Amino acid sequence: MAKQKKQPRPKAQTPKGFRDYFGAEVNRRKEMLDQIAGVYHRYGFDALESSAVETVEALGKFLPDVDRPNEGVFAWQEFDEKDNGDWMALRYDLTAPLARVYAQHRNDLPTPYRRYAMGPVWRNEKPGPGRFRQFYQCDADTVGTASMAADAEICAMLSDTLETVGIPRGDYLVRVNNRKVMNGVLEVMGVEEGATRDAVLRTIDKFDKVGEAGVRELLGKGRLDASGAYIDGVGLEADRAEPVIAFLTSKGDTAADTLANLRAAVGDSAVGAEGVNELEEMATLLAAQGYGPDRIEIDPSVVRGLGYYTGPVYEAELTFEILDEKGRKRQFGSVAGGGRYDDLVKRFTGQAVPATGVSIGVDRLLAALEAKGRVSKVDVGPVVVTVMDKSHLADYQAMVGELRQAGIRAEVYLGNPKNFGNQLKYADKRNSPIAIIAGSDEFEAGKIQIKDLVLGAKIAENATLEEWKSRPSQFECDRADMLAKVREILDAETGAENDG
Structure with missing residues (x-):
């Protein structure tokens, strides 16, 4: 009788891109989530727990490829007794599930519907230092109103949240922009929907890395990057690129100055003027509540996510310096972002449903507090x-x-x-x-x-x-x-x- 082959022992290691969290880390996160939930609850938002698994069709952003929809999500196919296979996936954020929940239960929910959600999300992306395939998000959204008061409220709530968890005033800034202003700039430039428009948006997205001169070069013929490689530009004439530069550099000493500069950048564009008016309304509403430019400011350089959002966009940036792994000083950067996305629920209902919301990267926020020595890395034991x-x-x-x-x-x-x-x-x-x-x-x-x-x-x-x-x-x-x-x-x- 042949000797039975011994089964190899499994390797005791976490999968690539994932990690284990022990007592003190779990407790610190729970404490932070409780603090954030307290602020959201105080603002009148209700908790929602949705399924960690959605159909790929409901997620919408990632659709089945030839064999499996493995770009960006963890997905698998389930078969019923008739061999009809549905693609399922772990959620990659908390917003797509909200769109499905609202579309499914809208007749039973109040309008507007204000909800917050907290939990892990999963992204099937290449992991790297500090970049994991599973991480926590903490979202708050208002669905069912187009009022700028909803957007202003999200920004005020984000400001309060940062201060509640231990980021004092002066160490953060909530920066606000508007997609409609950008659309107005593109309209003035004569850039229509298509490849050129997408290329312009991608170039604008690089403003924080390459600066004004770099954007000028990339909108034109192209530029040499730091490695010496030549990057082809969009190919616009210098005068056509000027509205973009005016938009990106329109931040003034006061909100009034910035708004005036933006009005000049959008020219006669109706949609651009609408975007500037929305920013002005938000600034007025925030000022009435005591949120000045030391906490929340209009900043046209906030361009990330402009392709996704339909109106105001906002980003919370930590302004203090930390030391990187090589001992160099650098700013910590963004820990939260959001904006108005009026088209997401429409995928399910066929009707436009206005919505706005924000997502906080809890793990990044914890890392920031640790870097400043504001949270203990060790729990008191029993x-x-x-x-x-x-x-x-x-x-x-x-x-x-x-x-x-x-x-x-x-x-x-x-x-x-x-x-x-x-x-x-x-x-x-x-x-x-x-x-x-x-x-x-x-x-x-x-x-x-x-x-x-x-x-x-x-x-x-x-x-x-x-x-x-x-x-x-x-x-x-x-x-x-x-x-x-x-x-x-x-x-x-x-x-x-x-x-x-």
Whole structure:
């Protein structure tokens, strides 16, 4: 009989482009999501949880290719008993599912419908440093109104959200532009729908990288990039390209100056004038609520996503500097973006349904707070009740139960209790603030030992021998006083943390 071939063991590694998140990271994200949800809820938005899986047809942006729609999404085909196969895919954002939800349930939903959604999305793209195939988004959208008050509200809410999670005023800016203004510029240029228009939009999108001179070259004959390669331009005459340059460089010292410059850039274009009027209305509504240019400003250089949006577009940019992997200073950049997309629901209903919304990149926002040292990378662990005598296991469980009932995170050491040193190493690894110690002698006398692990670590790092004696990190107290003493230590450490 042939010997059965041994099955190879699976590799214990995450798939490419994905990662695992452990305790402190998960808790930090949850805390941030709760803070964001609190702001959204305060603005009157309702939570929505939609399916992580949609039909590819409903997602709309990615359609089946020859064999499978694997460009950009994770997709698979499901067959029924008649072998009719539907393509399914993991959602790539939270907006496409909203369009399906609204179209499906619109008769039961209020108009306008204001919803927020939070959760992971998946993109089948090439991963890179800091770029993963699964990441969290946090969206808020208003569907069913064309009022600029909805767009202004989204910008105000975005500003409030950033400040709530720990980005102070002065460290961020919500920048606003309008697709209709860009359409007006293209109209003045005489650029119709088609390849030339798309090429112009792609060139405008490079403004933040190549600047005014680079855009001029790319709208004309072309330019040499940093690597020395020649990039062919759109081929426009210099005078035809001038409205684009006027648009991109129209930001003035005040909102009024910027609006005046934009009116000049769009000339006689009706759609362009409509876009400028919408920006002016948003600025007025925001100013009435106290949101000035220190928080929200009109900025024509916001061009990303102009091909997708139909009206106002907005982007939240963090303005403080961080050090990159090579120690060079750079601005952190964008952490949120959104705008008005009046055509998305129309795919399902056949009728235009106005909508506007914003999406916050939660992981990027967390990374920004970490870069500024505004969130702790380590969670405070549980109080650990050590085990000195297995015959008193019920007493140890009574201790931990008392702590938990008082709302204090606590656990009994469940490993091998023979080596007490290993129990303290375990507590250190858990970042535990306190270890409670009691053996037969302590139980008999109605006493316990409390070891302040945080203070002990600080003393070991900084203190002299005399300070050890004056500030003991371990002391004895009555068993009845355990809860009060533990709370006293935890409150003191929390206060010191806040003072720091």
